[in-house]
Amino acid sequence: MDIERLKSNFARIAMHGDEVPLHFYSDLFLKHPETRPMFPVSMQAQRAHLVDALATIVSSADNADNLAGFLRDLGRGHRKFGALTAHYHAVGESLLATFAHFSGDSWDAELAADWLAAYELIAGIMTAAALEDEQDHPAYWTGTVVGREWKAFDIVILTVRTEPRLEYLPGQSVAVESPARPRLWRYYSIANAPRPDGSVDFHVRLVDGGAVSMALIAATSIGAELKLGPPVGVLRLDTASGRDVVMVAGSTGLAPLKAMLEQAAGLRQPPRVHFFFGARHADGLYDLSTLEKMAAEHPWLTVVPTVSDGRFEGEAGPVADVVMRQGSWSGRDAYIAGPTELVTDMAARLGAAGMPVTQIHVEDFGWSEP
Amino acid sequence: MTTDAWYDEQRRMTPDHVLAVTFPPTRWSRHGFEEEPVRAFLADVHAEMVRLINERSSLWQEVQRLRRRILGKETGNDAILFGKDDAHIHAVRILSSAQRTADRYVADAQAYSGRLTEEARARRDEIMGQAQHHADLLLEEARTRARAAAVDAMDHDGLPPQTDQERRAVQAELAYLRTFSEVYRQHLRIYTEDVLRTIEDWEGKERAAAREIPLAAHQQPGIGWLHSG
Numbered sequence: 001m002d003i004e005r006l007k008s009n010f011a012r013i014a015m016h017g018d019e020v021p022l023h024f025y026s027d028l029f030l031k032h033p034e035t036r037p038m039f040p041v042s043m044q045a046q047r048a049h050l051v052d053a054l055a056t057i058v059s060s061a062d063n064a065d066n067l068a069g070f071l072r073d074l075g076r077g078h079r080k081f082g083a084l085t086a087h088y089h090a091v092g093e094s095l096l097a098t099f100a101h102f103s104g105d106s107w108d109a110e111l112a113a114d115w116l117a118a119y120e121l122i123a124g125i126m127t128a129a130a131l132e133d134e135q136d137h138p139a140y141w142t143g144t145v146v147g148r149e150w151k152a153f154d155i156v157i158l159t160v161r162t163e164p165r166l167e168y169l170p171g172q173s174v175a176v177e178s179p180a181r182p183r184l185w186r187y188y189s190i191a192n193a194p195r196p197d198g199s200v201d202f203h204v205r206l207v208d209g210g211a212v213s214m215a216l217i218a219a220t221s222i223g224a225e226l227k228l229g230p231p232v233g234v235l236r237l238d239t240a241s242g243r244d245v246v247m248v249a250g251s252t253g254l255a256p257l258k259a260m261l262e263q264a265a266g267l268r269q270p271p272r273v274h275f276f277f278g279a280r281h282a283d284g285l286y287d288l289s290t291l292e293k294m295a296a297e298h299p300w301l302t303v304v305p306t307v308s309d310g311r312f313e314g315e316a317g318p319v320a321d322v323v324m325r326q327g328s329w330s331g332r333d334a335y336i337a338g339p340t341e342l343v344t345d346m347a348a349r350l351g352a353a354g355m356p357v358t359q360i361h362v363e364d365f366g367w368s369e370p
Numbered sequence: 371m372t373t374d375a376w377y378d379e380q381r382r383m384t385p386d387h388v389l390a391v392t393f394p395p396t397r398w399s400r401h402g403f404e405e406e407p408v409r410a411f412l413a414d415v416h417a418e419m420v421r422l423i424n425e426r427s428s429l430w431q432e433v434q435r436l437r438r439r440i441l442g443k444e445t446g447n448d449a450i451l452f453g454k455d456d457a458h459i460h461a462v463r464i465l466s467s468a469q470r471t472a473d474r475y476v477a478d479a480q481a482y483s484g485r486l487t488e489e490a491r492a493r494r495d496e497i498m499g500q501a502q503h504h505a506d507l508l509l510e511e512a513r514t515r516a517r518a519a520a521v522d523a524m525d526h527d528g529l530p531p532q533t534d535q536e537r538r539a540v541q542a543e544l545a546y547l548r549t550f551s552e553v554y555r556q557h558l559r560i561y562t563e564d565v566l567r568t569i570e571d572w573e574g575k576e577r578a579a580a581r582e583i584p585l586a587a588h589q590q591p592g593i594g595w596l597h598s599g
Binding site: 015016017018019022023025026027029030042043044101102104105153206208211214218 | 420423424427430431458459461462463465466469470472473476477480481483484485487488491494569573576577
């Protein structure tokens, strides 16, 4: 297999932009109409995902280990969409037809054979991972909403009980699908450590124009059923480090950190935790009372609420500024979750202040849409 | 239609556009341009190049098809004007353009819903701000009056009331102040409740509206409901 030739061919194909995934999906849906219901009405985000995934695969073709890990996750992740082995053949056929279409006169039998071999390799890893996963886990978990609490005018905490029980680690998140918005999956962090009854909390913030958050907030009542994908994410509490901890949460970035806080409370010797919770306005500190209750119960926990705009009897300013003002944290482990700008900015500033990169843990959803 | 008219109608970029484009100078120094407009222009140029590449590719495929047809005639084979493969490619194009239309409708609906919630959020902030301001004013006024009353009392030579008449006068004043504070508290309460009711009304309406959306989607499958909204 001539990988360099495949790469340069892909670069040529990619020049056609959105036409490429558009052609691919049209070809697939015409040849295999049964695959259309697996996708949402609007395919815009879907097409971008396909191009991103292909670009990742092609660019990391030389790094077999990384690529295999990526493909295994992709294979497992596709189970919740209802992808079966038969679909992989259909996809391969349409992908090759699409590549041939956009390659023009540079397409030949050799290139076709190379792409086919590459695709079979990729599909092989993905389907093997999916089959392996099938032994232990369902394709998705069915969750029933058992609790629903307005915390601020635009934030609701949903408590969901799953069938079967969802096993996860505090800090992880799952993709959620609402029956009101079929085939649109969005990632939400689980906001609690595992409970005896297996229920999980999601902190849902209404995103202006956000199709899924709108459905979860407005059209989800007690008893409603949601689909949950397998737990993903690399944010974990390092319980073996022996270091104290600083946590920084912006808005609903509180969710994964709160789960880890509950986990810490269950440890025999919890680390000292300094918890910064930031929002623009005071009413954005939606679950502060729970945090303060925890702090009153646990002497190892200090909670610092901060507000950047408007009136507040507490720390004022962007949360990252307050964190840097309040001391030197480089001897601690840092956990950061929230809006991307906050996470990147905070991590960079802690790093610049001398905290080793290995001690900075942030939420990362990878290629998929949060 | 002339080529120029076609370009105008399609709002396509022409070489002249690229030569004639101007950018606002940067505010920070005498040299260079504002970054945003330059990036936006580059994005337009990129989009136009992708479009040209795709058009060229379609034309190239059309040329190939016609060439095959002519060659087929020359060699005496069954020349077909429109083969099975051509039909498939045409079907792919039609489906692709239908998909684009669907994407646009969904994006429009989403943008509209985004605008609605954004406006609602702004309106809420405004109502809350006004309420806060009003409450502050009422409190401040009450405080001023209380201070004035206290000063008045002090001005009464600072001595406790001596005669029955003085005592009665002070008691009357006290009663007045109590009533005054009661009335103000009442005022504040009514005002706050009124503001809360407005917000609840508005929330109720929003929620009712939000509940109707999935119902409508259910009754009219596909994207039809987007037109009716």
